[in-house]
Amino acid sequence: MTSTLDFEIFQSPDFGMLRVQLEDGQQIFAETSAMATMDGNIKLKAGLKGGLGKSLMRGLGGESMIVNTFTAQNGSGEVTFAPGPPGDLLHYGLDGSSIMLQRGAFVAHSDGVEVTGKWEGAKGFFSGEGLVLLKASGTGDVFFNSFGAIIEVEVADDYYVDTGYVVAFEDTLNYSVTVLPGLSRGGKVKSFFFGGEGLVCKFSGQGKVWVQTRNVNPFLNWAHWYRPTKNKG
């Protein structure tokens, strides 16, 4: 797949960063506060992208409604971006296709790509990923981040991923949220309430899924016990 941007992802997979070399007049669009460094001739403009409706859906998908636009002026220039969570960054080249991104996974995209939210309703609610998933479509580059490293999986037949580990998937995949398969009805209820292995995304058909090597919620549960507590006098 071709790329329109001259980019490099470095320091992967632990704390990956994105370096983009913009040609004169070229643009890149990034989530707010992702920019780490930039050359002096890069101009930053903040604003709603794709109109209010699309921005609002993006907001519901766990991203800022504001997207920052970086433009190189009077010659080429370099920008680097760092995602919020400690983890990796991945590039995907869109050619008229779409990929679905987990809440907050979006980092940056090139010209020709549109990122908006897509209503997932009950499926999104039960997946614990919110009611809206992000959808990146168009032709160009999109960059997304993970918590931990990213593993690319080419799906053949059925494939199950715990909802907390899904980073992104190609929209050619069928996806549904379900209880772990192979259990009796009572077993399903038991595992849902007491096993902690509640809901999984079931992927089928043809396409790729990106899985992260860590899940945020277990990490938060683990970190919770080390939080200092305030004594209320």
Place this chain on the structure above:
Amino acid sequence: MKSTNSIISGGVFNDSIEGGRAGAEIGIGPQGISAILADGTRFDLSFEAVELEIGGASGKMVFCRNEDKTLTIFTEDKRFIHSLSAAGSMLIEQKVAECLKTNRKRGRKSRRNVLTGLVLLALACWGIYEVVLYGARAAVNSLPISIDQQIGEVAMSSMDLQGGVLEDPVVTDAIQSMVARLAPHASVSGFEFDVTVVDADILNAFALPGGKIVIYTGLIKEANRPEQVAGVLAHEMAHVTKRHGLQRIGQTLGISGLATLLAGDLGGLAVLTELLAFSTINKYSRTHETEADLEGVRMLVAAKIDPSGLEEFFEIMQHEHGDVPAAIAWISTHPDHEDRIREIQNSFQEETTAGFEPLHLDWDEIVKRVNR
């Protein structure tokens, strides 16, 4: 093959393509479906060989595959399936119809599953809710009374009473005498009832766990006769003996704790958890208020004090605060006054009305001193 009559964008899966997948322009000819990549490579699927399936993340993508599934042409364009149906081939028209039928069936099944899931979730929430309500009550009743007293003392010392303590012995003695008459009839012995009269123009009284009761001069002023204040005191004492304060603490902890335990990740469920906790506390305290009304009436009757005072006082409160819309009442922590008046009347009729002994107090003098 003749030139295609409509061009639709989509993609192709095939092992000969680098990466196995590429975007393409899809066309429908009289014999089959074609896909042309950006580099000019062309893929063809005849109507005879094609197998159709609707799916993808959106559930609206159409996949056209050959028999051994080595070639897949797909698109999300809405026009595609209709154009295919209208391509002029009986065979493909039939295949499209079958595919749409399967898709509709699957949609119905998934909607049914979602509905079943929601019902099960609601049932589980309701079950948890009932268990916590029952559990908090049972747990509190097994605790010694000294815990109530300790909590009450801490609460009292950290509380802003919004006014100074009234020292006038005529008023405080009168209030204390009412409590003394009611105290022997408390359902649980061992509580020491201690009333503080606070000089502030607030129409309220409240009880803390363990027996500390605060009554505002604003409430005494509004009362026409001492039995009305005695009614309010009996109601507050009932909160103490029924240990509602501790039950509330217990069930607040219980709901949030249990919900966290069960939900595990609180991402999407956080809002639901809070709503559940809020509505539970709210309903519980409504139950508590009604329970305190009934227990208060029982104590008043046992102490031979006319219980219609409590009812009268709610009428006064409704008169004073009659502008509160009834719609708000359901969510407020105090049940609708009319409901309470009705409930008191009902329980009161069952009790004997004979043999009440009036409170021998110079009420006019007390109100005069409070007003000073």
